[in-house]
Amino acid sequence: MATFDLNDDSVVVIIGTGAGGGVLANELAQKGVKVVALEAGGRYLPEDYINDEWESFGQLAWLDARTTSGTWRVAKDFAGLPAWIVKAVGGTTTHWAGASIRFQDHEWKALTTYGTVEGANLLDWPIDAAEMAPWYEKAETKLGVTRTGDRAGLPGNNNYKVFEKGAKALGYKEVHTGRMAINSADYDGRMACQQTGFCFQGCKWGAKWSAAYTDIPAGEATGNLEVRDRAHVARILHNDAGKVSGVEYFDKDGNLQMQKARIVCVAGNSFESPRLLLNSASSMFPDGLANSSGMVGRNYMRHTTGSVYAIFDKPVRMWRGTTMAGIVQDEARHDPSRGFVGGYELETLSLGLPFMAAFLNPGGWGRSFTTALDHYENMAGMWIVGEDMPQLQNGVTLSEAKDQFGLPVANVHFDDHPNDIAMRNHAYKQGIAMYEAVGATRAFPTPPYPSTHNLGTNRMSERPEDGVVNRWGQSHDIANLFVSDGSQFTTGAAENPTLTIVALAIRQADHIASEMSRGNL
Amino acid sequence: MEKRVDKDGLTRRALLGRAVAAGALAVMGAGFIAAPDAAWAMEVSVISPDEMATLLQMARDIYPHDQVADAFYAVAVKGYDSEASKDLVAAGVAELNAAAVAQGHADYLSIGWEEDRVKVLQAIEGGVFFQTIRAGLVTGLYNQKEVWPIFGYEGESFSKGGYIDRGFDDINWL
Numbered sequence: 124m125a126t127f128d129l130n131d132d133s134v135v136v137i138i139g140t141g142a143g144g145g146v147l148a149n150e151l152a153q154k155g156v157k158v159v160a161l162e163a164g165g166r167y168l169p170e171d172y173i174n175d176e177w178e179s180f181g182q183l184a185w186l187d188a189r190t191t192s193g194t195w196r197v198a199k200d201f202a203g204l205p206a207w208i209v210k211a212v213g214g215t216t217t218h219w220a221g222a223s224i225r226f227q228d229h230e231w232k233a234l235t236t237y238g239t240v241e242g243a244n245l246l247d248w249p250i251d252a253a254e255m256a257p258w259y260e261k262a263e264t265k266l267g268v269t270r271t272g273d274r275a276g277l278p279g280n281n282n283y284k285v286f287e288k289g290a291k292a293l294g295y296k297e298v299h300t301g302r303m304a305i306n307s308a309d310y311d312g313r314m315a316c317q318q319t320g321f322c323f324q325g326c327k328w329g330a331k332w333s334a335a336y337t338d339i340p341a342g343e344a345t346g347n348l349e350v351r352d353r354a355h356v357a358r359i360l361h362n363d364a365g366k367v368s369g370v371e372y373f374d375k376d377g378n379l380q381m382q383k384a385r386i387v388c389v390a391g392n393s394f395e396s397p398r399l400l401l402n403s404a405s406s407m408f409p410d411g412l413a414n415s416s417g418m419v420g421r422n423y424m425r426h427t428t429g430s431v432y433a434i435f436d437k438p439v440r441m442w443r444g445t446t447m448a449g450i451v452q453d454e455a456r457h458d459p460s461r462g463f464v465g466g467y468e469l470e471t472l473s474l475g476l477p478f479m480a481a482f483l484n485p486g487g488w489g490r491s492f493t494t495a496l497d498h499y500e501n502m503a504g505m506w507i508v509g510e511d512m513p514q515l516q517n518g519v520t521l522s523e524a525k526d527q528f529g530l531p532v533a534n535v536h537f538d539d540h541p542n543d544i545a546m547r548n549h550a551y552k553q554g555i556a557m558y559e560a561v562g563a564t565r566a567f568p569t570p571p572y573p574s575t576h577n578l579g580t581n582r583m584s585e586r587p588e589d590g591v592v593n594r595w596g597q598s599h600d601i602a603n604l605f606v607s608d609g610s611q612f613t614t615g616a617a618e619n620p621t622l623t624i625v626a627l628a629i630r631q632a633d634h635i636a637s638e639m640s641r642g643n644l
Numbered sequence: 645m646e647k648r649v650d651k652d653g654l655t656r657r658a659l660l661g662r663a664v665a666a667g668a669l670a671v672m673g674a675g676f677i678a679a680p681d682a683a684w685a686m687e688v689s690v691i692s693p694d695e696m697a698t699l700l701q702m703a704r705d706i707y708p709h710d711q712v713a714d715a716f717y718a719v720a721v722k723g724y725d726s727e728a729s730k731d732l733v734a735a736g737v738a739e740l741n742a743a744a745v746a747q748g749h750a751d752y753l754s755i756g757w758e759e760d761r762v763k764v765l766q767a768i769e770g771g772v773f774f775q776t777i778r779a780g781l782v783t784g785l786y787n788q789k790e791v792w793p794i795f796g797y798e799g800e801s802f803s804k805g806g807y808i809d810r811g812f813d814d815i816n817w818l
Contacts, residue, residue, distance in 0.1 A: 174799070174800035174801060174802045174803075175799070175800060177783060177787050278812075278813060279813060280807075280812045280813050281811075281812065281813060281814065281815040284813065284815050284818055285815070285818065288818050316808075317805060317806035317807075317808045318806045318807040318808040318812035318813075319801050319802050319806030319807065319808075320801055320806070320807065321800075321801070321802070327802045328802075328806075437817045438796070438815075439815060440796070440798075440811070440814075440815075442797065442798070443798075443801075443807040443810075443811060443812040444806075444807050444812035444813070475797060475799070476786055476791075476792055476795050476797035477783070477786050477787045480782050480785075480786035481782050481783075481786075486778075488706045488707060488769075488778055489705075489706070489708070489762060490708055492707070493707050493708050493709050496709070496786075496795065497709060497711070497795070499795045499796060499797060500795065500796030500797070561818065
């Protein structure tokens with residue numbers, strides 16, 4: 124494993140090691156680029172993961188302070204926890220469920236396809252499906268995505284079988300066990316899924332792709348990548364020419380360090396990345412770095428989500444097996460006749476009893492609530508994930524509150540757009556109908572959890588005035604400052620975002636390496 | 645025994661009330677409450693047995709599962725018997741009993757029907773006391789591994805090799 128000097132100004136510094144930063148670090152290292160990756164969290168591997176929801180949450184979740192505002196229910200029920208994401212080497216790729224689906228072609232051009240939507244700040248991505256296709260293929264190969272290449276699908280578990288039967292009863296056609304970054308057979312030195320459940324708690328078999336035990340060690344093995352864990356970045360520095368020159372961070376002992384850099388790539392997720400750019404304000408950049416457009420922190424998207432759980436008169440035992448290997452894609456199309464633009468996916472989901480108690484109806488109590496849990500064994504569940512509207516006022520600003528290092532924390536503001544509400548209600552209705560078609564005796568339209576799909580707060584745009592980064596994730600304002608995570612999403616599409624984040628990271632690595640070799644960076 | 649109970653401020657009415665409420669609890673001494681069948685007992689050292697009995701009944705009324713024994717609820721609320729919590733508990737129980745009185749009852753524990761106790765709880769559900777107790781129960785009750793089998797939940801599965809050979813797809817009624 125490499126170690127680089129703090130004064131080595133030839134390195135690329137990457138902040139964050141998840142689906143964006145972790146992949147970018149490895150891809151650059153494979154090309155011979157020297158990389159220092161700074162990760163706020165610690166290092167956990169499959170042997171460390173815990174098959175226990177709350178204990179695992181304590182081990183992996185980002186629990187540093189955040190604040191919330193807005194009319195979304197999360198701000199009431201989970202005021203200090205706007206997101207359920209991970210603070211660890213590998214980031215939220217330890218926690219993700221593995222669903223790996225490409226954007227639909229039209230979703231790269233949301234403004235053109237949907238037209239102007241009142242109250243929404245829609246924009247077309249500056250890239251399109253044809254440009255992304257080869258990068259998607261590389262991402263699918265890296266992640267070993269089932270039902271792509273020659274990889275077989277996963278077998279359906281009990282929860283899927285209920286879901287599939289209901290879907291087919293409603294006439295849905297695109298129903299299968301998903302395109303999952305979970306091995307259906309041994310692949311890339313990792314074993315096949317053992318149907319253990321607990322996908323959200325880190326896969327103890329390593330059957331699910333996570334950067335923690337694939338890209339990170341692969342990058343380190345090149346001798347070009349140094350990962351510093353428990354390194355909390357405070358500020359990105361720049362020189363008099365307005366180029367970024369390094370980063371200040373608190374190391375694992377709490378001491379402030381400064382790492383010089385040739386290029387800085389921000390990949391701390393859609394909360395921490397804009398927070399860092401805003402906290403890096405200087406006399407030259409008083410509104411924060413890369414923020415001449417005023418778009419840093421704005422246009423936050425979290426997908427239109429929600430869940431449907433239902434009770435049957437016989438056992439389902441939905442917790443057994445893969446957490447999310449099941450999908451209905453028929454509603455993902457853009458069909459405004461349903462009363463909203465964009466579309467949504469329905470995906471199987473289960474929670475263990477402890478998390479079901481926390482999330483089924485947060486704040487709920489009494490027999491209406493407890494009789495639902497009484498039939499936990501007979502419960503099936505699905506998750507809604509649909510495209511939500513970017514809105515200017517939704518996003519991250521600096522809070523009055525400070526973290527353990529004295530740095531202003533992210534305040535996350537969110538209000539649903541009427542399109543989001545119409546879509547969610549449609550999805551609830553369809554989900555409930557699916558389960559009723561299989562004989563459900565009671566159904567629960569469950570509100571959104573703290574967000575896992577956090578997108579858009581440093582969005583990509585053709586024109587500098589519309590967004591923060593260009594088609595390469597390079598900031599419009601500062602040539603050697605990149606954004607490499609989901610915050611660069613122009614719009615959210617209906618699909619789980621990780622595959623697209625990974626594809627963009629592979630593509631960005633290719634671009635950065637070639638620009639470096641041309642002497643442009 | 646009567647004297648020791650009196651010293652703790654328990655009135656005859658409260659004792660009778662508790663007996664009426666669920667028939668579940670007996671004051672065994674100044675610092676104890678216990679199940680009538682002696683299946684479990686609980687010692688309190690900071691808050692009063694009456695306050696603990698109230699918390700226990702509250703826990704049952706907030707998250708009622710008739711198949712879950714008192715002992716599990718007792719585990720979930722026993723942490724309130726502490727210096728850190730005693731003021732919250734004293735003020736909260738007083739608030740709860742005042743709400744009961746306002747609805748024509750002697751106090752919370754003396755109310756025989758869950759439905760009527762729920763109405764009293766609804767009168768205080770926006771307050772800090774209720775929300776603290778409720779939120780604490782979400783983990784305090786449902787995160788007890790011993791409770792999980794009552795709901796059929798199987799918990800950890802890695803050490804058993806997951807469910808690949810243990811019924812991940814064994815549904816047979818579809």
